[in-house]
Amino acid sequence: MVSVINNHCLRKVTGATKTTPLNTLAALSGQEPLELRLEYVTQREIARYISWNNTVAKQLKAIDIPTKIESMDSYTYMERLFYKNKEMFNSIMIVCKLNGRVTVDIQTHLEALDTAKQDTNPRKLKQAALFAMNGVHKGRGRIYTDASKDGTACAIGVYIENTKQRLSYRLNNETSITSAELKAIRVALDCVEDQHLKDFVIYTDSRTACVMLDSVQHSKEGEQMLVEILDICYKWNISVQWIPSHVDIKETNATPDRNRFDSAVFQDDIANIEDEKSKLRTRGNSKALRIYPSKLCHREGGFHP
Known part of the structure; x- marks a missing residue:
């Protein structure tokens, strides 16, 4: 019929x-x-x-x-x-409940930035990022995350400034760039737990990832990986700060090098719906x-x- x-x-x-x-x-x-x-x-x-x-x-x-x-x-x-x-x-990934006591500092914008990124002078973008790093987050450890996608190949990168540790992984499954950015944050938090890095700030150039995390925090439920990220951030007092990409700050470059991936592929067993x-x-x-x-x-x- x-x-x-x-x-x-x-x-x-x-x-x-x-x-x-x-x-x-x-x-x-x-x-x-x-x-x-x-x-x-x-x-x-x-x-x-x-x-x-x-x-x-x-x-x-x-x-x-x-x-x-x-x-x-x-x-x-x-x-x-x-x-x-x-x-x-x-x-x-299944949808999980977030503990009602969990509150995480997630910044989806920069205080000194009052215009859209594409309409802003690169020098001002750099100044706004530095203002956040040396202002509200002054004295806190820094971790930078990034992700890249070339066709169906996806990779993530993490750079821990205090220890000069740089990680690059190739994802074994194709994914969207936002999902890859979230997985980069998740890998960074694994380092936080392994090295007991308390009171650090994770800087990411994915505003969408920050918005998704903030949304889960307010609704108190979300996909498994998002809930895990918020739980670990709360445990170790980790903040998540959005900063514009390509702002010419050398220390923020966590872009994964496609030519020098770590020998181990990031085993990605869970997927975004x-x-x-x-x-x-x-x-x-x-x-x-x-x-x-x-x-x-x-x-x-x-x-x-």
Whole structure:
């Protein structure tokens, strides 16, 4: 029934006749095949259930999976998709509660900066960053974090000023730049715990990461890694300060060197739900392109969601 309604709508939009083949109809309208759309939407919902670790997620994880995939005819469509991508779904971070007593100093702006970064003179950006370091955070240890992405390759870097320790890691999974920045902060906090670095300030050039942490702090719940970051910051009295990137302060350069990664790859066993949904979207687009690559009407960002 859904496919009939969908095809009728596409004919109305494109002006195609009833004799137009369905794959051509979808291609003319820039739409992916309905079965691929259904697969993407269902998997997106599964990812959301896993993130919230609700009743549906627990039921999916408790499924008694048969040894042969041919024996799954008696399972629901959602259960079959979960089994097909079980490894990916099990890597998604769940939403956790934050201890109500946890309060962390997170600064998403610079006091001396009253204009947008792109509209501000680089010299003023540098002065604003130095004002924060030598003003409100004067006398505190400094840790700088950064992340970079080149195509599908992602890397993170950490620099601890007091010990002159510099770390660079290549992530074993593709991720968004914001998620990579958060993972860099998490690695920095591992150093804090290992070296007992109390009363330090972590400087990051990702304002979005700072905003996400501050949002979790106020809502008292968020993804597992964000809650862990706030818990460790609270334990060791760590502040998180946003500073603009490329402000020509030599000490702030924690950019990972793609040519000199540490021999150990950062084993990234948990994933952000938005990253996984993006991968599902990309995978669906790739499948559709294989079905009718020569006829497809391309649109920026892929098919219509």
